[in-house]
Amino acid sequence: MSVYLRLFWEFFKTGLFAVGGGMATLPFLQDIGQVTGWYTYTDLMNMLAVSESTPGPIGINMATYVGFTVGGLPGAVIATIGEVTPSIIVVLIVAAMLKKFRDSRLVNDAFYGLRPASTGLIGAACVAVVLEVLTSVASQTPEGSIVNTFSLTGTGLFNWPGLLLAAVLLVFTNWVKPTKKLHPIVFIAISAVVGVVFQFGRF
């Protein structure tokens, strides 16, 4: 199958089954990367970071980015169109029977199950991403590192500087009043600087 056809199909499925907005597409994108080998978890993390830091809905940005990675500009267009096609079809149908849809018991009952499932899927994506980034379960430590700023790091199971940064970010995004309302781009930018200063690429 041509890569573009495959790209359209995979994103069509994502657009059809990802319920609850942009972040809900993440588990699907992970699955696509795993099945096709087009990109790794780490690639996907970078794409998600860029998608959060640029204008436009996150879900669309991610589809465009993944499409671009796989097939250049045509890939970006095809992935994005693939993702929005089911939305357009479904919404046009729903719009024709708006009242019926809103009052439908069947739809409400289905969503009673869909909402926690969508959260569970994103949760599982979160676990995979944390294992990838903050532990060495899936990655290798490069040899011959220069001076270790964080003496605990090296070949251990955990990425200690990463965990430390994560803990600090967790506090500032959840519990510190003046900072928790800040846009994610602020935290992404700070993390980039921390990454450069402490050479996070080594861990």
Added chain:
Amino acid sequence: MNELLDLFLTFAKMGVMTFGGGMAMLPILQREVVENKHWATEEELVDYYAIGQCTPGIIAVNTATFIGQKKRGAIGGIVATLGVVFPSLVIISILAGLITNYSHLAWVQNAFAGIQVCVCVLIFNAVVKLLKKSVVDKPTAAIFALVLAGGVFLDVSPVWFVIAAALAGIVLKNLEVKGK
């Protein structure tokens, strides 16, 4: 101005101004669609937005399709959606090209290694936020836990979890009604 062009441009503008996902879009939609263009009333917009979250796909796209189709039928829906995604296509394609060119540089790799940690936290925060809205009782907690475990330990497409969960929702709700 041509109505379709107006739809495209208005939603393209909203695509640029939406920073961070569908939720960030509501206040901008209110100003543009309700106050400036009078394409929908406040109530209609809230309805579209609520249903946009309950239909598959990206919330921003769903809402755009709703408003577009109200104005000009199916073509209107498609044009409004193309408008919303257009800025993303341009901006991300340029950035993706640039990042690919510079990704071999050590400082770029270090920056992304730092950013990846931040993304972990952002996803975690998103899950916690969603938990409060989606897990409302014991059955929904069970669905969440099962899907989470299944997602972590099984090598199965998320599609199957979604289908199973929708069916589970219908069955559980019907049992609940019968139980009363």
